[in-house]
Amino acid sequence: MLPDLTQYLWIAWLVLALIFVIVELLTLEFTFLMLAGGTLVGGLGANLLSAPWWLQVGAAAAVSALLLFTIRPLLLRLLHRSSAHIPTNVDALAGIGARVLVPFVDGAGSVKLDNGETWTARLVEGERNAEVGSRLVVRAVRGATVEVAAAVPDPKENTHG
Structure with a gap:
């Protein structure tokens, strides 16, 4: 009757990652970029390994949190290192x-x-x-x-x- 919607969950992960990248382009704070990375690596990655939907959501959340609290501070520090005021x-x-x-x-x-x-x-x-x-x-x-x-x-x- 109705198709199993979990077989199309990979499309949802790609759309969600694309939305996060678009929002990141508007905010430029690396937050949504880390969420997009967690969505792609955790959510889509677990989907490609045929994990159940709840494990995909958990993996996406875990990878996103890991990126937010490890990679994002390093990127922000690197970005602001060269922002010393130079008079022109x-x-x-x-x-x-x-x-x-x-x-x-x-x-x-x-x-x-x-x-x-x-x-x-x-x-x-x-x-x-x-x-x-x-x-x-x-x-x-x-x-x-x-x-x-x-x-x-x-x-x-x-x-x-």
């Missing part, structure tokens, strides 16, 4: 050296940064005027202007000797 664009300009190109008038002038860019600059509060060619350091970026201050002399640049 204008955030990377703070601390870079500069040379005065145009004399400062009322605290405003022009500098050439060590990366080759020319910027309009303002001296930070309390700084005296800087001479053309003198070394400065970028303290902050304010819009299209950099705030600069006198550079601390570098002992390696000492030319006496």
